[in-house]
Amino acid sequence: xxxxxxxxxxxxxxxxxxxxxxxxxxxxxxxxxxxxxxxxxxxxxxxxxxxxxxxxxxxxxxxxxxxxxxxxxxxxxxxxxxxxxxxxxxxxxxxxxxxxxxxxxxxxxxxxxxxxxxxxxxxxxxxxxxxxxxxxxxxxxxxxxxxxxxxxxxxxxxxxxxxxxxxxxxxxxxxxxxxxxxxxxxxxxxxxxxxxxxxxxxxxxxxxxxxxxxxxxxxxxxxxxxxxxxxxxxxxxxxxxxxxxxxxxxxxxxxxxxxxxxxxxxxxxxxxxxxxxxxxxxxxxxxxxxxxx
Amino acid sequence: xxxxxxxxxxxxxxxxxxxxxxxxxxxxxxxxxxxxxxxxxxxxxxxxxxxxxxxxxxxxxxxxxxxxxxxxxxxxxxxxxxxxxxxxxxxxxxxxxxxxxxxxxxxxxxxxxxxxxxxxxxxxxxxxxxxxxxxxxxxxxxxxxxxxxxxxxxxxxxxxxxxxxxxxxxxxxxxxxxxxxxxxxxxxxxxxxxxxxxxxxxxxxxxxxxxxxxx
Numbered sequence: 001x002x003x004x005x006x007x008x009x010x011x012x013x014x015x016x017x018x019x020x021x022x023x024x025x026x027x028x029x030x031x032x033x034x035x036x037x038x039x040x041x042x043x044x045x046x047x048x049x050x051x052x053x054x055x056x057x058x059x060x061x062x063x064x065x066x067x068x069x070x071x072x073x074x075x076x077x078x079x080x081x082x083x084x085x086x087x088x089x090x091x092x093x094x095x096x097x098x099x100x101x102x103x104x105x106x107x108x109x110x111x112x113x114x115x116x117x118x119x120x121x122x123x124x125x126x127x128x129x130x131x132x133x134x135x136x137x138x139x140x141x142x143x144x145x146x147x148x149x150x151x152x153x154x155x156x157x158x159x160x161x162x163x164x165x166x167x168x169x170x171x172x173x174x175x176x177x178x179x180x181x182x183x184x185x186x187x188x189x190x191x192x193x194x195x196x197x198x199x200x201x202x203x204x205x206x207x208x209x210x211x212x213x214x215x216x217x218x219x220x221x222x223x224x225x226x227x228x229x230x231x232x233x234x235x236x237x238x239x240x241x242x243x244x245x246x247x248x249x250x251x252x253x254x255x256x257x258x259x260x261x262x263x264x265x266x267x268x269x270x271x272x273x274x275x276x277x278x279x280x281x282x283x284x285x286x287x288x289x290x291x292x293x
Numbered sequence: 294x295x296x297x298x299x300x301x302x303x304x305x306x307x308x309x310x311x312x313x314x315x316x317x318x319x320x321x322x323x324x325x326x327x328x329x330x331x332x333x334x335x336x337x338x339x340x341x342x343x344x345x346x347x348x349x350x351x352x353x354x355x356x357x358x359x360x361x362x363x364x365x366x367x368x369x370x371x372x373x374x375x376x377x378x379x380x381x382x383x384x385x386x387x388x389x390x391x392x393x394x395x396x397x398x399x400x401x402x403x404x405x406x407x408x409x410x411x412x413x414x415x416x417x418x419x420x421x422x423x424x425x426x427x428x429x430x431x432x433x434x435x436x437x438x439x440x441x442x443x444x445x446x447x448x449x450x451x452x453x454x455x456x457x458x459x460x461x462x463x464x465x466x467x468x469x470x471x472x473x474x475x476x477x478x479x480x481x482x483x484x485x486x487x488x489x490x491x492x493x494x495x496x497x498x499x500x501x502x503x504x505x506x507x508x
Binding site: 145151152153155180182183184185187190191192194195196198199202203206209210211212213216217219220221223224225226227228229231256257258 | 373381382383385410412413414415417420421422424425426428429432433436439440441442443446447449450451453454455456457458459461486487488
């Protein structure tokens, strides 16, 4: 079934998620066309991709020949027309409905009739993203986890108008590139974020309510439940501003009070405490360098 | 550090035969009230700390409260366990606003020397873990009813996407759906918000079990 898919396009390939998805596709032997509006971002992503494959060879996860073959599959373009020959286009652009809709409408006029469009959205409706694009039956949700090149899970969602055969083809492609797909309905946050966003907000509210200090909450969750990372450390990693953005995407749709951004979260962002990227969030990271570094 | 155990009924934190009993003495400056504690617990002369094992209730149920000024050498605690799963290594130590700091320090030292991870929290329903995870289990159970995904795929997503050792459905099933009802019922009674309201599957399990308030 994946025989139909030979060439894969990645929109937003200059970003972290897009670059990771490109690695997944190229590593599995698919011709991979990386599109972004910023040429310098694409260049940086290519350098990082090359570095990732070099490390993979060093760690014995792939041969030098396979690395060369994978890199040869990757090409960059800042021209959307460069995606004309793609059989599957995966978008990982900014998480805003109108931007994604506009992109798919434009691609509909460029790509061949059989081409499948996939959205890496983590919160938006696949049906709404597909709406008005001109090929609503060929749009699927394909949500990778960060970092895509390491995390195997993909949440796969059909929109209301997605054809079964198209969903099956896209599903088979995710398996062909070595990922593990799970099927979810087209609902806000699918599985992962639908569970995580309210839970993270609950943890913030627990701090705000004086239940315990952040370190006590994280230690309790790790010791009691066996999680590898405490929820507040995870929010620091995600970014407190991102947690607000996720909450704002969820709450108006679900009207779940737990999904609304807690007042403490807004105060912390206003105070410049965005998490690891700003050096402080629920914990201080001054001098700790980049996460994982 | 010596400790004395007064057992009344069964302890969820330290089930019969638990090694923690082996370290207890007959008369010590730290007293643990395990099982079902007395309705009222008061400080005792010569005792650094009185540690009351809590179930779903607040410490204030046993000590009384006084306009936010409450606190003494009587503290609460519970060793977290998921229903009938074996107890975890986590001790949630419960304080009140004016709890005796020496009592807190002594309790922490006692449990840490015994090999437990101790997390200090205020006297609120659900303490840390149940307050935070029970609404998430409710969500997962509701999603299951609504057909968002299969139980297997929800669990797999949490394990692979978030690195959890087990998924929410698997965990709540293992711990017991009626037990989930008992916990969420207690939380909902206190907070009254929708997230704590027992999920439909928990209501069903509780109705079948027919023992809504057993400890």
